[in-house]
Amino acid sequence: MIVMKFGGSSVANAERIKHVASIIQAYSEKRPIVVLSAMGDTTDHLLEAADEAVLGSFSIEKIENLHFETAKTLGIDPAELQKLLDELKSLLTGISMLHELTRRTRDYLVSFGERLSVRIMAAYLKKIGVSAKSFDAWEIGMVSDSNFMSAELLDDVWTTIPEKLNGYKNGEWNEIPVVTGFIAKDKNGVITTLGRGGSDLSATIIGAALKADEIQTWKDVDGILTTDPRVVKEARPVPEVTYEEAQELAMFGAQVLHPRSMIPCRKTGTPVRVKNSYNIESPGSVIVEKHSAGIPRVTAITCVKDVTLIDIQSSGMFGAVGFLAHIFNQFLKWNISIDVIATSEVSVSLTVKTKSDLSGLVADLEKASDVTVKNGKSIITLICDASKSSSILSDAFCALSNAGINVQMISQGASKVNISMLVDCAETNKAVQVLHNALFG
Secondary structure, rough: OEEEEEEEHHHHOOHHHHHHHHHHHHHHOOEEEEEEOOOOOOOOOOHHHHHHHOOOOOOEEEEHHHHHHHHHHHHHOHHHHHHHHHHHHHHHHHHHOOOOOOOOHHHHHHHHHHHHHHHHHHHHHHOOOOOOEEEHHHHOOOOEOEEEEEEOOOOOHHHHHHHHHHHHHHHOOOOOOEEEOOOEOOOOOOEOOOOOHHHHHHHHHHHHHOOOOOOEEEEEOOOOOOOOOOOOOOEEEEEEHHHHHHHHHHOOOOOOOHHHHHHHHHHHOEEEEEOOOOOOOOOOEEEEEEOOOOOOOOEEEEEEEEEEEEEOHHHHHHOOHHHHHHHHHHHHOOOOOOEEEOOOOOOEEEEEEEOOOOOHHHHHHHOOOEEEEEEEEEEEEEEOOHHHHHHHHHHHHHHHHHHHOOOOOEEEEEOOOEEEEEEEHHHHHHHHHHHHHHOOO
């Protein structure tokens, strides 16, 4: 048994749905469970309608047109879609009367995207002769806490999901489950959403709880690549990465699985395969606990553009206890997350996302330190075997030096699988190209 997850761009229109359905059909003998996101920009359109409703009026024309036209092109009955869209209109009418959108109501609202998506896919699969049935996530045991907009799945799912789906896994029934990603219900029966990476998490918890042979996430490239192919045309697929490496890749800009979605897989050792929906014969990249052969010196290069460097220095704190505690408490107070960090006795250099409002944080830090803020930076991260850092950095810095690129900060992660460096944003693509050539040939 396998789990197959497709994102919103994979099911954005009728042609994409036909293509995904052909992939599901090709894997039907492996007893797939399919997890889908909302079609294309549907979630954005739902939120636009909610914003309008808060002001007193709304339109769901974009949502209706997309789904009804898709149903017409696919030749499926739109009755189930109409029922859901009528429910959506009733919800938006309530919002327009109250002029208020609570977190709880927002989760209910955005759930319609996935619920419409799975009904279209299941109906089309049946039309082409593939036995399938749509499920809202709670119908297959997805139960969460009540932290609306960013809910966490409860430990109950490790038993409730098998209770609902073991019959399919064991062959007692044969309709391919087409399940909504991203959503769940709390124990009071209220709809919740799982926050960032929610659809990935839906797929991995289902696969892990059922001890699937593997979880597949389908994208538009041949798996995980050595770097962004839009930057380096010679980028090539990486056959195998570890969960830890995949988490670091995701943290530092690569569009793999969301880091939190790795947690269920790591608990059970369930492999995850990143596949190309345009090249289904390609084996893709598999994410596992440990490398099956030797650990590669460098696995991949990734980057995060447009970050801000903050340099904090306080000579008056030399030898004093609590310098770092004071700094981190200010970041906690202002709810600003740190990306990478380098420290010495009386100075700290760290990076944050540029979109953060830093005025209050900087004012507090300046009460005890000299603070310099520099925008327009990029973090370039080498996912590598950090035990070989000397040779890796020797090759990397030699190449960057020859290219006239200055590294302004370096940080080695505690995980021992990444080395990050900071460069000017304008030099990012050139730096990635130079590093890829030096480290991959």
